[in-house]
Amino acid sequence: MSALRPDLAIISEWIAPGSRILDLGCGDGTLLAHLHAERQVTGYGLEIKPKRIVSCLEKGVNVIQADLDKGLSDFKDQAFDYVLMSQTLQAVHYPDELLQEMLRVGREGIVTFPNFGNWRMRLYLGFNGRMPMSRTLPHTWYNTPNIHLCTVRDFEALCAERGIDILERHVTDQSMRDNLLMRRLPNLFGDVALYRIRKAGQ
Numbered sequence: 001m002s003a004l005r006p007d008l009a010i011i012s013e014w015i016a017p018g019s020r021i022l023d024l025g026c027g028d029g030t031l032l033a034h035l036h037a038e039r040q041v042t043g044y045g046l047e048i049k050p051k052r053i054v055s056c057l058e059k060g061v062n063v064i065q066a067d068l069d070k071g072l073s074d075f076k077d078q079a080f081d082y083v084l085m086s087q088t089l090q091a092v093h094y095p096d097e098l099l100q101e102m103l104r105v106g107r108e109g110i111v112t113f114p115n116f117g118n119w120r121m122r123l124y125l126g127f128n129g130r131m132p133m134s135r136t137l138p139h140t141w142y143n144t145p146n147i148h149l150c151t152v153r154d155f156e157a158l159c160a161e162r163g164i165d166i167l168e169r170h171v172t173d174q175s176m177r178d179n180l181l182m183r184r185l186p187n188l189f190g191d192v193a194l195y196r197i198r199k200a201g202q
Contacts, residue, residue, distance in 0.1 A: 004034050006176030007192060011086060011110055014168065014196050015039055019081035022046070022106060024068055024098070025088035029056030036061070043080060069093045072101040080106040089113045090146045096158060103164065103199040112194045115171070117151030117187045135174040136191050152187040159197060168196040 004012060008031045015021070017039045023032050026045025029052075035041040046066040047053050056063035066074075069092055083106030089095050090113050102109040114136035115121075124132035131141040139145065150158075152171065159166055171182045171190030181189045 004030070007086065007112055007172070007194060008034070010170055010172075010176070010194055011084060011112070012038070014110060015041065015082060017041075019043075020079070022072075022075065022080045022083045024083065024085040024102070025091070026052075026056065026061070026063060026084075027086075028052050029059045029061035029063060031084070031086065032056070032061045033059040068098060071097070072105050075105040077104055078107060082106055082108050082110055084110045086110075086112045087114070090148050090150065093147065095148050095150075096162065099158070099164065099197075100162060103197070107202065108167070108196060108198045110194070110196050111155075112192060113150065113155070114146075115152050115187065115190045115193050116149040117153060118191050119188050120191075134191070152190060152193050155193065155195070159195075163200040164197050165200045165202075166195055166197055170194040 011031065012035060015035055019041045021032065021035060021041045021043035023045040026032055026047050029045055032045050045056055045061055045063045046068065047056065047063055048065060048067055053063050053065055083102040085102065089111055092098050099109065120134060121132040133140065137146065156166065170178065171186040172178050172192050173182065174191045176192065186193065
């Protein structure tokens with residue numbers, strides 16, 4: 001099996017062997033295929049794009065064509081050990097509602113997103129007066145799939161408002177490396193944020 005993308009490798013380390021997984025916006029199924037082979041997980045991926053669904057099926061991944069903006073009403077409460085959403089939160093219409101749904105159907109959630117509060121983004125917008133582009137946000141403003149960009153602080157404020165506990169946070173640069181500055185000032189220096197979360201009180 002080919003090497004896993006660095007952010008997906010971090011997610012993989014957070015998954016207990018034998019878990020039941022739901023992967024929202026699972027793409028071509030690479031993460032689920034890896035978790036099945038290396039951690040013996042079971043579960044499903046949800047994906048809307050037909051080409052990616054074909055790629056999932058070619059990898060032997062159980063995949064369901066679904067629009068995440070329509071929610072997760074087909075799944076029972078606590079049906080999964082983990083619900084994953086990698087680089088998808090910023091592309092849905094109601095990210096706050098989807099987070100709540102994740103933690104209804106799963107004991108824990110794992111979420112990753114590009115941090116729009118990074119210093120490069122601030123400088124780009126400040127000096128150029130145009131919407132920033134980067135390796136983590138490579139699209140122009142008029143063709144981007146990202147409709148709800150947020151920062152590390154925004155996400156953590158939302159978690160506090162909605163009664164969501166943050167169990168782990170990992171903030172990295174565009175190459176998925178971290179350093180002391182990112183650990184001390186994640187909102188300013190982090191390019192990509194990864195969170196493991198659960199509903200408060202569980």
